[in-house]
Amino acid sequence: MIIDAHGHYTTVPPGMRIYRALQISNMGRPSKGVVNISDDEIRSSLEKGQIRLLDERGVDVMLFSPMASAMGHHFGSPLVSRYWTEACNDLIARVARLWPDKISPVCQLPQSPDVNPKEWVDELERCVEELGFVGCNVNPDVAGGREPLTPSLGSDWWYPLWEKMVELDLPCTIHASASLNPAMHLTNSYYLAHHNSAAIELLKSSVFKDFPKLKIIIPHGGGAVPYQWNRNRGMHVKEGLEPFEEAARRVYWDMAIYDKESMELLIKRVGADNVLFATEMFGAVNAIDPKTGRNFEDLVPIFQEIDWLTKEERYKITEGNVRKLFPRIFGPTAG
Amino acid sequence: MIIDAHGHYTTVPPGMRIYRALQISNMGRPSKGVVNISDDEIRSSLEKGQIRLLDERGVDVMLFSPMASAMGHHFGSPLVSRYWTEACNDLIARVARLWPDKISPVCQLPQSPDVNPKEWVDELERCVEELGFVGCNVNPDVAGGREPLTPSLGSDWWYPLWEKMVELDLPCTIHASASLNPAMHLTNSYYLAHHNSAAIELLKSSVFKDFPKLKIIIPHGGGAVPYQWNRNRGMHVKEGLEPFEEAARRVYWDMAIYDKESMELLIKRVGADNVLFATEMFGAVNAIDPKTGRNFEDLVPIFQEIDWLTKEERYKITEGNVRKLFPRIFGPTAG
Numbered sequence: 001m002i003i004d005a006h007g008h009y010t011t012v013p014p015g016m017r018i019y020r021a022l023q024i025s026n027m028g029r030p031s032k033g034v035v036n037i038s039d040d041e042i043r044s045s046l047e048k049g050q051i052r053l054l055d056e057r058g059v060d061v062m063l064f065s066p067m068a069s070a071m072g073h074h075f076g077s078p079l080v081s082r083y084w085t086e087a088c089n090d091l092i093a094r095v096a097r098l099w100p101d102k103i104s105p106v107c108q109l110p111q112s113p114d115v116n117p118k119e120w121v122d123e124l125e126r127c128v129e130e131l132g133f134v135g136c137n138v139n140p141d142v143a144g145g146r147e148p149l150t151p152s153l154g155s156d157w158w159y160p161l162w163e164k165m166v167e168l169d170l171p172c173t174i175h176a177s178a179s180l181n182p183a184m185h186l187t188n189s190y191y192l193a194h195h196n197s198a199a200i201e202l203l204k205s206s207v208f209k210d211f212p213k214l215k216i217i218i219p220h221g222g223g224a225v226p227y228q229w230n231r232n233r234g235m236h237v238k239e240g241l242e243p244f245e246e247a248a249r250r251v252y253w254d255m256a257i258y259d260k261e262s263m264e265l266l267i268k269r270v271g272a273d274n275v276l277f278a279t280e281m282f283g284a285v286n287a288i289d290p291k292t293g294r295n296f297e298d299l300v301p302i303f304q305e306i307d308w309l310t311k312e313e314r315y316k317i318t319e320g321n322v323r324k325l326f327p328r329i330f331g332p333t334a335g
Numbered sequence: 336m337i338i339d340a341h342g343h344y345t346t347v348p349p350g351m352r353i354y355r356a357l358q359i360s361n362m363g364r365p366s367k368g369v370v371n372i373s374d375d376e377i378r379s380s381l382e383k384g385q386i387r388l389l390d391e392r393g394v395d396v397m398l399f400s401p402m403a404s405a406m407g408h409h410f411g412s413p414l415v416s417r418y419w420t421e422a423c424n425d426l427i428a429r430v431a432r433l434w435p436d437k438i439s440p441v442c443q444l445p446q447s448p449d450v451n452p453k454e455w456v457d458e459l460e461r462c463v464e465e466l467g468f469v470g471c472n473v474n475p476d477v478a479g480g481r482e483p484l485t486p487s488l489g490s491d492w493w494y495p496l497w498e499k500m501v502e503l504d505l506p507c508t509i510h511a512s513a514s515l516n517p518a519m520h521l522t523n524s525y526y527l528a529h530h531n532s533a534a535i536e537l538l539k540s541s542v543f544k545d546f547p548k549l550k551i552i553i554p555h556g557g558g559a560v561p562y563q564w565n566r567n568r569g570m571h572v573k574e575g576l577e578p579f580e581e582a583a584r585r586v587y588w589d590m591a592i593y594d595k596e597s598m599e600l601l602i603k604r605v606g607a608d609n610v611l612f613a614t615e616m617f618g619a620v621n622a623i624d625p626k627t628g629r630n631f632e633d634l635v636p637i638f639q640e641i642d643w644l645t646k647e648e649r650y651k652i653t654e655g656n657v658r659k660l661f662p663r664i665f666g667p668t669a670g
Contacts, residue, residue: 140518147482152518183475183487184528185535188570192559193519193528200520220566224527224559227600230593231555234620234631235523243625258565265562265596285569290578296569 002300002318003329004054006173006219006256006278007062009092011049013041019087020070023080030079035087042094050281054102058300059279063326065106065137066092069186071177074144078112078119085110085123093131104329106135106173109161113143113150118160128168134328136165137175140198145181145190153198154205162211171215171325173254174198187284196223200232203247204239215325217276221257226269245269252325254278255317258285258296260305267306272313276321277303337635337653338664339389341508341554341591341613342397344427346384348376354422355405358415365414370422377429385616389437393635394614398661400441400472401427404521406512409479413447413454420445420458428466439664441470441508444496448478448485453495463503469663471500472510475533480516480525488533489540497546506550506660508589509533522619531558535567538582539574550660552611556592561604580604587660589613590652593620593631595640602641607648611656612638 015037022033054062066088073081089107096105107127109120127133138161142150151157153174165172179190199218208214218225225232225248236244248270255263256278267275277299285296294301309317322329350372357368389397401423408416424442431440442462444455462468473496477485486492488509500507514525534553543549553560560567560583571579583605590598591613602610612634620631629636644652657664 146484149481149516150518155517181484182490183485183536184532185539185570188563188567189528189532189535192531192563193524196527196559197519197524200524201518204520221562224531224562227556227559227562227594227597228523228527228592229597230624230631231619232523234593234622234624235520237622237625237631238620257563258569259562261600262562262564265600284566285573287569287572289565289569290572296565296572 001060002058002277003322004059004062004279004281005217005254005276005322006280007050007064008067008280008283009064009095010067010282011045012067012091013037013045015041016087016091020084023076023084027076027080030077030083032083032086035091037091039094039098042091042098046095051099051102053281057298061102061104061329062281063106063135063322064092064095064103066108068137068175069178071108071137071139072144073111073139073142073177074113074146074180078110078115081112082110082123089123089127089131089133093127093133096132104326105131105133106137107133108137109139111139111142113148116160117158120161121164124164124168124170128170128328132328134326135170136172138172139177140174141176141194144177145179145184152201152205154201154207159210162207162214165215166211166213169213169327171217171252173217173219175219192220192223195220196225199223199225199251202251203244204236204241208250215252217252217254217325219254219256219278219280221255221262221266222253222270226262226265229269249274252276252321255299255303256280256283258299260302263303264306267309267317272309272316273321275317276325277318336395337393337612338657339394339397339614339616340552340589340611340657341615342385342399343402343615343618344399344430345402345617346380347402347426348372348380350376351422351426355419358411358419362411362415365412365418367418370426372426374429374433377426377433381430386434386437388616392633396437396439396664397616398441398470398657399427399430399438401443403472403510404513406443406472406474407479408446408474408477408512409448409481409515413445413450416447417445417458424458424462424466424468428462428468431467439661440466440468441472442468443472444474446474446477448483451495452493455496456499459499459503459505463505463663467663469661470505471507473507474512475509476511476529479512480514480519487536487540489536489542494545497542497549500550501546501548504548504662506552506587508552508554510554527555527558530555531560534558534560534586537586538579539571539576543585550587552587552589552660554589554591554613554615556590556597556601557588557605561597561600564604584609587611587656590634590638591615591618593634595637598638599641602644602652607644607651608656610652611660612653
């Protein structure tokens with residue numbers, strides 16, 4: 001079985017965009033409102049897209065979450081962010097009910113600038129306990145590159161979220177949203193910057209001493225982490241921290257990078273026990289590579305070209321590690 | 336000859352710190368003041384440090400600039416930044432006069448939030464024409480991670496600087512300074528984020544169409560660029576831009592990364608014509624690697640282990656590309 005640990009509902013029906021657009025009109029007096037989308041609209045938005053492509057590209061199950069850039073936690077008041085988050089999560093839950101064997105739902109959180117993480121956990125509980133979500137995405141830069149700046153992921157400001165995640169035995173993926181910084185390309189600078197930074201902050205902190213059972217995934221191959229490996233090792237030596245190569249195994253890394261050499265570098269650096277197969281379909285590179293004639297996100301063939309992995313390592317990366325991390329993915333009896 | 340394209344005067348005598356500290360006391364009414372440092376103090380700050388290590392580590396010449404984090408362009412008014420910049424550049428000029436065969440001076444600029452680049456070029460001219468500087472460092476995030484956010488390096492806001500650099504036939508290295516963002520480690524997140532971003536912004540812009548002779552160096556192996564190669568290629572395909580692999584050869588990349596595999600990846604991706612040997616001594620990783628017993632920044636032996644480079648490629652990376660980029664480095668008759 002091949003599980004894709006990273007996909008977003010980037011092809012939402014127009015009803016979601018209409019809902020979001022109306023939030024601008026009603027910023028001053030936010031109201032919950034109603035999302036007008038039929039099951040048929042959901043089906044047609046995915047049947048010819050991600051669902052067909054999962055089959056065509058040899059992926060069995062996808063961890064599926066709301067659009068990342070559209071989370072837009074910086075926009076509007078905490079109530080605006082909460083209503084939008086609920087609407088996004090409800091929609092993902094409907095997708096998961098339509099394709100229960102293919103889609104495992106991952107939620108976003110009602111983050112908002114200056115709102116404490118303890119305010120987010122009720123929505124996390126609703127998603128997990130009422131709607132069957134198996135994981136969540138956490139935005140490490142809530143205000144989208146502007147002020148107020150978000151505390152380091154190594155800070156205890158985040159502890160109410162970690163506590164709830166451990167209580168629910170639920171993993172998260174760190175995932176930034178839209179950026180307000182005009183000097184940072186969203187997918188190719190801003191995301192990579194904050195996902196690299198998330199790893200650096202977590203691995204030099206006390207978070208995993210305080211929460212040894214916490215399960216955190218760093219996406220996009222860790223930004224620059226494996227490439228800047230000795231820069232990170234050297235920094236840990238200089239600052240008297242645990243060896244970076246050991247710290248790096250406290251988190252998990254998704255393989256939504258698009259080069260065989262980079263996948264190999266990631267696996268060699270952090271080990272097959274800590275890597276998850278991932279494509280982020282449809283993500284930054286939903287386009288045909290003129291050199292291969294294949295979509296950049298069609299990664300199973302590229303992963304299979306890595307010929308030095310054992311059968312067991314291959315199993316871990318495509319299935320075993322997800323089963324270990326996400327106990328809820330195949331229902332309460334899986335494991 | 337081996338030229339190190341990236342070094343900072345991180346061991347300045349206390350007189351520089353005193354000067355800077357007094358700027359805080361006098362923020363309301365900035366005054367130029369005087370830097371009290373003798374030549375002997377400069378000698379003793381470097382003779383046992385960088386100058387000795389250049390010899391010990393087999394490096395012949397170092398491009399040497401003021402401390403990067405201490406540029407602190409975000410601090411105080413434009414006049415505070417200007418006085419500090421002049422003091423830093425004057426000190427580097429003195430170092431270069433003491434070791435004319437070993438040190439080639441690179442200046443910082445009097446950048447300050449919301450100050451237009453045309454206000455920086457008089458200091459650039461002073462450094463080049465009066466003090467013999469051969470290059471400059473450009474901070475891409477002037478306010479240090481807070482507002483006001485700096486325009487993209489692809490924007491024409493920067494054009495007055497590019498015009499002057501082309502006129503002087505002078506290259507720059509993009510180099511961020513201290514960060515005010517508590518969630519970003521200075522050397523291992525913030526620098527990498529902004530240097531990666533600088534490459535992305537420049538290579539998708541019209542800058543090199545408008546300034547075909549502009550010479551820009553991206554430090555630290557490009558942040559994540561070679562590792563995220565197909566993510567960048569795919570983004571260029573999606574956005575209808577020139578192939579990324581061609582765009583990447585419009586800039587130069589310094590090799591201040593600390594792994595052999597990463598150096599190899601960089602050289603394979605962008606080509607030996609566009610890579611400069613660099614250590615950033617003393618930089619992020621001035622520490623002993625417990626695995627090798629050698630300082631992380633001792634990079635000549637690691638570079639020499641790369642056995643698939645031709646003699647010509649090796650020459651280009653350690654000397655030839657610097658000679659091409661920095662016509663002033665060995666005086667007006669070099670070339």
